[in-house]
Amino acid sequence: MRQSTATYILIFVFLTAGIFIKNPFILNMVSLSALTVITVLGLNLLLGYAGQVSLGHAGFVAMGAYISSILSIKTGLNPWLSIAIASAITTVVAAFIGYPTLKLKGHYLAMATLAIGEIIYMLANNLITLTGGHQGLTGIPMLSIGNFTFDSEKKFYFFSWAVVLLFAFVSNRIINSHYGRALKAIHEKEAAAKSFGVNVHLYKVAIFSLSAFYAAISGGLYAFYIGFISPSSFSLLKSIDYIVMAFVGGIDSIFGSIITTVILGSLPNILTSLQDFWPIVNGGLLVVAAMFMTRGLGGLIKWKRNTF
Amino acid sequence: MNFAQGEFVMLGAMLQFYFLTLHIPIVLSFLLSSLIVGVIGYFIHAVFIRGTRNPQELALIVLTIGIAMILRGTSMLLFGKNAHAVKQFLPFDSITVFGLTFSSQYIVVFAGAIIFATLLFIYFNKTNSGKVMMASSNNPLACRLFGIDVEQVQAISFFISGMLGAIGGSIIAPISFAKYNMGLIMGLKGFSASVVGGFGNNVGAIAGGLIIGVSESLAAGYISSSYKDIVAFLIMILVLFVKPSGIFGAKDIERV
Amino acid sequence: MEKKYILKIKNITKSFGGLKALDNISFNVNKKQIKALVGPNGAGKTTLFNIITRLYQPDRGSIEYDQKNLLSYMPHQLIRLGIARTFQNIQLIDALTVKENIALGLHAKIKSNPLSVVFGLNRKEEKEVFEKTERVAHFLKIESFLNKHPEQVPFGIKRLVEIGRALISQPKLLLLDEPAAGLNENETERLLNTLFRIWERGISILLIEHDMEFVANCSHSIVVMDSGKKIAEGLPSDVMNDYNVIKAYMGE
Known part of the structure; x- marks a missing residue:
């Protein structure tokens, strides 16, 4: 089977499951996982296709969440428009960070994004008049289309997985185009790729900005779904969670990432008593994946390739 | 590049705190904690870095992030989530210079920085093993051709960086406290200093550290102490933009 | 003159x-x-x-x-x-098939933009790219390797694939x-x-x-x-x- 087909089937399974799940706790948990999937899909593009690590994706999620919420609360702007503006700003900021750092060796981007993530985290904590500080921001309106408001777990469940479908579709289209081929060339043979006519630096900056865009959209939707945001949802540990999900799921595997994200996103909510062990589990997963299966779970499956 | 470096600092501070609670003399606990973390560094290299099947840059970055998480999580389980106060090295609490009162530990930090920077400088510039380490990091392939066991050199460099991290951690602990999550910020600060000063340049690293430290203090004094870290990171990002090789760095760290 | x-x-x-x-x-x-x-x-x-x-x-x-x-x-x-080149140390992309590797040489000349890719408007152009790939492969007589990955083809063929990737941009x-x-x-x-x-x-x-x-x-x-x-x-x-x-x- 082609990986893209398997991915769409998987998403449709989640969508149909929504019809039968009654328990709001589970619906909520899997909806939140869906939002996380969007961020992880973006991170996948960066890891798997530009070969770079971002330690600050929680910061981009935070930018999406905070900017859109503040716009919507303080100026009364339409939530959808707020999310669009917040995501655009986040994308530009990412391009700004990526431009100098992506000319350098791999760990520069990791460190620069770590710094950005921390800066955004500290701003969220300290710009109290705008962000509410560590107590957070409340009164974020709900999303609605016309008279239809996403006011129940069930409604948002379908909506969130529909968004996953949209972003998985976009990722698939890019990966399976000439851009995907060029990105794979950059990942494997960067210097030679230039001589194939690939503008390596431009593509790296573009893919990094795109991945920040995914994260910002995810953050914006999160804010308007929960109605409340506080800095603790966007800490460095979240950025590392995203890396674990993307890397263990398979850096170039959308299918593997979705499964891993839903599992790793849900487990801490189910096994709450094991909370203190979670950093060790996450770290252990990263170590095992980095040492023994760099293609991740998705790499264990032999996919049929796209042919023309 | 080792993302667990900051955790070595944290471990140094934590072990210093732990040994002091066992009433071990301060000099001995300092030596013990730096030695133990040095050995941990050596083992991390031997077990994980060497054991990696696919030593690509991306995998190594992710691997050291994973190791950092494990060290951090383990430390949290063993020593708890609280910040621990650590006794200062000198037998008196504070000193007064020109009417300003400092914690006496600042003398130790200052002296320690000078001593270890000098030692490092001598090691890398005057000793054979130091020169080999420099060369192995710059051009591993050429060194292999000359019959140098690059893996062994790397293992030693992990030992040294573990030890140095721990030394820094135990010296700074009386000022900053010891907390399980101090590692990544410490690592990032260290990275900022070396970016600002210029990577692989010891004089630059010290200058970078001073620039970062002074601007943090200025930010804390003139704006607010909650913004001091932001200033440090903004300076790093600014330097990456204007002169990615750092203020004192040679050019040509870009890939060809 | x-x-x-x-x-x-x-x-x-x-x-x-x-x-x-x-x-x-x-x-x-x-x-x-x-x-x-x-x-x-x-x-x-x-x-x-x-x-x-x-x-x-x-x-x-x-x-x-x-x-x-x-x-x-x-x-x-x-x-x-x-201007197109090949490399002394073969620079083929293992994650791509021979066909895709050759098509890579045409990358700079592909006109489709990101939006047209997302909306699937690049299909005709992609088809043309792979038709050209086949013509190049035919010229080099390596058609039978097109759907294989670089690690599955003999060394001499790899050299020809590199030449194919350079030739496809004319x-x-x-x-x-x-x-x-x-x-x-x-x-x-x-x-x-x-x-x-x-x-x-x-x-x-x-x-x-x-x-x-x-x-x-x-x-x-x-x-x-x-x-x-x-x-x-x-x-x-x-x-x-x-x-x-x-x-x-x-x-x-």
Whole structure:
């Protein structure tokens, strides 16, 4: 089977499951996982296709969440428009960070994004008049289309997985185009790729900005779904969670990432008593994946390739 | 590049705190904690870095992030989530210079920085093993051709960086406290200093550290102490933009 | 007046640290010419290639290509100018099939933008790209390997795939870095034949080679380099007899 087909089937399974799940706790948990999937899909593009690590994706999620919420609360702007503006700003900021750092060796981007993530985290904590500080921001309106408001777990469940479908579709289209081929060339043979006519630096900056865009959209939707945001949802540990999900799921595997994200996103909510062990589990997963299966779970499956 | 470096600092501070609670003399606990973390560094290299099947840059970055998480999580389980106060090295609490009162530990930090920077400088510039380490990091392939066991050199460099991290951690602990999550910020600060000063340049690293430290203090004094870290990171990002090789760095760290 | 040459290399000098890799190198590649660059290891041949393809910046000198100052271009812009190259250490992408690897050479000429890709408007163009790929594969007689991955094809075929990736962009100047290295007798024969068929299509070729015999068989003109210097240039028969060349090769 082609990986893209398997991915769409998987998403449709989640969508149909929504019809039968009654328990709001589970619906909520899997909806939140869906939002996380969007961020992880973006991170996948960066890891798997530009070969770079971002330690600050929680910061981009935070930018999406905070900017859109503040716009919507303080100026009364339409939530959808707020999310669009917040995501655009986040994308530009990412391009700004990526431009100098992506000319350098791999760990520069990791460190620069770590710094950005921390800066955004500290701003969220300290710009109290705008962000509410560590107590957070409340009164974020709900999303609605016309008279239809996403006011129940069930409604948002379908909506969130529909968004996953949209972003998985976009990722698939890019990966399976000439851009995907060029990105794979950059990942494997960067210097030679230039001589194939690939503008390596431009593509790296573009893919990094795109991945920040995914994260910002995810953050914006999160804010308007929960109605409340506080800095603790966007800490460095979240950025590392995203890396674990993307890397263990398979850096170039959308299918593997979705499964891993839903599992790793849900487990801490189910096994709450094991909370203190979670950093060790996450770290252990990263170590095992980095040492023994760099293609991740998705790499264990032999996919049929796209042919023309 | 080792993302667990900051955790070595944290471990140094934590072990210093732990040994002091066992009433071990301060000099001995300092030596013990730096030695133990040095050995941990050596083992991390031997077990994980060497054991990696696919030593690509991306995998190594992710691997050291994973190791950092494990060290951090383990430390949290063993020593708890609280910040621990650590006794200062000198037998008196504070000193007064020109009417300003400092914690006496600042003398130790200052002296320690000078001593270890000098030692490092001598090691890398005057000793054979130091020169080999420099060369192995710059051009591993050429060194292999000359019959140098690059893996062994790397293992030693992990030992040294573990030890140095721990030394820094135990010296700074009386000022900053010891907390399980101090590692990544410490690592990032260290990275900022070396970016600002210029990577692989010891004089630059010290200058970078001073620039970062002074601007943090200025930010804390003139704006607010909650913004001091932001200033440090903004300076790093600014330097990456204007002169990615750092203020004192040679050019040509870009890939060809 | 129409110029005779397509590439004019003038006074190119490049040092790495204290080592002079290239010392005042000058020569031309004429239109529809097969020019060979020979010399022992470390003579600076690949460094010169990397400068022509803009991966390195020279310390001094100029390169004129098709009446343009080549040094003002970035590496990824060269395909559009009509310059394509292969590599001494084969640079095929393992994650892609042979077909996709060849198609990569056309990347700079694909017009579809990100939006048209997302909306699926690039299908027609993609189809054309892969039709071209098949034509190139047919020309090189490697059709049967198209859907395989690089690790599944013999070494000699890999070299041809690299040439295919360079050819698909329809270059005016083709740079080949040691195309015959590591090939057996049959494969070398096949390569020679392919080179002539490429040349027949009016493409100028600059190639680096180690093997004097191969060079004597295929090129119109030879530049001999040693330790970063040009020590001889001329017809194969003349250069072969040149004392300096023999000396460089014998290592005396």
